[in-house]
Amino acid sequence: MPTHEQIVEAIKTYCRTETEKDRAGWLALFAETVVHEDPVGVGVVRKGLEGVAQLWEMIAAGDVKLWLTSDVIVCGNEAIAMMACETGPADKRRRTAPIIDHFVFDKAGRIASLRAFYKYA
Numbered sequence: 001m002p003t004h005e006q007i008v009e010a011i012k013t014y015c016r017t018e019t020e021k022d023r024a025g026w027l028a029l030f031a032e033t034v035v036h037e038d039p040v041g042v043g044v045v046r047k048g049l050e051g052v053a054q055l056w057e058m059i060a061a062g063d064v065k066l067w068l069t070s071d072v073i074v075c076g077n078e079a080i081a082m083m084a085c086e087t088g089p090a091d092k093r094r095r096t097a098p099i100i101d102h103f104v105f106d107k108a109g110r111i112a113s114l115r116a117f118y119k120y121a
Helices: 004-019 023-027 048-061
Strands: 030-037 045-047 065-068 073-075 078-087 094-105 111-117
Touching: 004 023, 004 065, 004 073, 004 078, 004 094, 023 048, 030 048, 045 048
Parallel strands: 030 111
Antiparallel strands: 030 045, 065 078, 073 078, 078 094, 094 111
């Protein structure tokens, strides 16, 4: 089971790799059988690394900058991260906050499930 510190570091890496457009580093955080819902409630659930890779294309196209806005809360192999992001071209940047992501990690410390909660415009 991943430690508290490993989970926090994985979430920090999730934000950093997304911001730095490090596709390989970002995808390496996920379990093969990941279930990723972003945002929750709009009917888009991506399954497996192939599904998450499709999300990556949207992230890269949107020039996403993602960061933590407070400490990560870890309970066992699950965590809640409070974040904010900016997306879009330089002349039309859009800020989204708060973002609340719920992570579940597998025994190897990879993200097995991620659900993102935020106001979807």
